Structure formats: structure tokens, C-alpha cells
């Protein structure tokens with residue numbers, strides 16, 4: 001019974017953690033774009049984004065990660081034999097990358113607050129897709145376990161990354177066109 005409780009809260013922690021990670025980097029995108037606004041909009045917007053980023057990271061994202069990891073430890077102590085499974089080793093490698101991403105986002109919050117962030121809004125849009133790829137990999141491993149078809153999964157993930165790059169480029173072009181049109185309309 002304890003195992004099921006741990007698993008349920010493991011899943012709840014994951015949802016909270018990912019909601020935080022996805023929203024956080026979206027806020028970074030808006031924060032960087034606000035930097036290009038004229039004053040006083042620039043100061044008002046960037047200060048507001050700083051507050052939102054810190055609160056989201058400290059009150060939602062990091063607690064979500066903590067619940068996920070603590071519940072995972074609960075799962076492993078209840079069923080220590082799972083530790084021998086190959087799928088779990090792959091999953092832990094992906095979780096390590098995700099945790100590194102989490103703390104890197106924490107560093108980006110500080111860099112943005114100190115105006116030292118070198119990422120463009122377009123690059124941040126790409127960065128925001130990193131947890132999506134990790135999520136797909138981890139969930140497939142957790143659900144299929146040792147019966148996961150590796151070749152198909154790798155091909156599927158590569159296809160997904162290509163599709164994301166194409167979509168991000170497409171929307172970048174669209175945004176560029178829209179801003180050129182609205183500038184031309186203002187000048188008329």
C-alpha cells in the first residue's frame with residue numbers, strides 16, 4: 001500500500017515540477033523581450049518578471065522537484081529490487097540531466113536580475129523544449145520499462161526535436177513579419 005501512496009505523490013510532484021519548469025523559461029522569454037521596450041515599460045516589466053520568476057522557482061518548481069525525488073526514494077526503499085533494473089538506470093541518467101537543467105534555470109534567474117543573461121528570446125524558446133524531450137524519454141522508460149523499443153523511441157525523439165526546431169523557426173519568421181507590418185502601419 002505504501003508503494004502506491006509513494007507512486008501517487010511521485011506523479012503529483014512530477015506534474016508540479018514540470019508545470020514550474022515550463023512556465024519559468026516562458027517567463028525568461030518575456031523578460032528578455034521586455035528588456036528591448038522603451039522606458040518606463042522596460043523597468044516596470046522586468047521588475048515584475050523578476051518577482052514572478054523567483055516566486056515560481058522557490059514556491060512551485062523546487063518543491064515539485066523535492067516531492068518527486070523524496071517520493072522516488074520512498075518507492076526505492078519499499079521495493080529495493082527495482083534498483084537492479086536497467087530501465088531505471090537510464091531513467092536516473094535523464095533525471096540527473098533534468099536536475100542540472102533545474103539548477104541552471106535558477107542561475108538564469110540571477111543572471112537576468114543582474115542583466116548578465118546572454119540568451120536571446122529565440123534561444124530561450126529552444127531551451128524551453130529541453131524538458132519536453134526529457135519528459136518523453138523518462139515517461140516512456142517508466143511505463144514500458146525493459147520492453148521499450150529503443151530504435152523506435154530514438155527515431156521518434158529525433159523526429160520530435162526536428163519538428164520543434166521547424167516550428168520555432170516558423171513562429172520566429174511569423175513574429176518578425178507581424179512586427180514589420182505593425183511598424184509600417186504606425187509610420188503611415
Ligand code: HEM
Pocket residue numbers: 007010014068069072073075076082092095098134135138139142143
Ligand atoms: C528521482 C529520480 C526518480 C526515481 C528514483 C524514480 C523511480 C521510480 C520508480 C521506482 C517508479 C515505480 C515503477 C513502477 O512501480 O512501475 C517510478 C514510477 C514513475 N516515474 Fe519515476 N523516478 C524518478 C523520477 C521521475 C521523473 C523525473 C519522472 C517524470 C519526468 C518520473 C516518471 C515516472 C512515472 C510516469 C512513473 C509511473 C510508471 C508506472 O506506474 O507505470 N520519475 N519512478
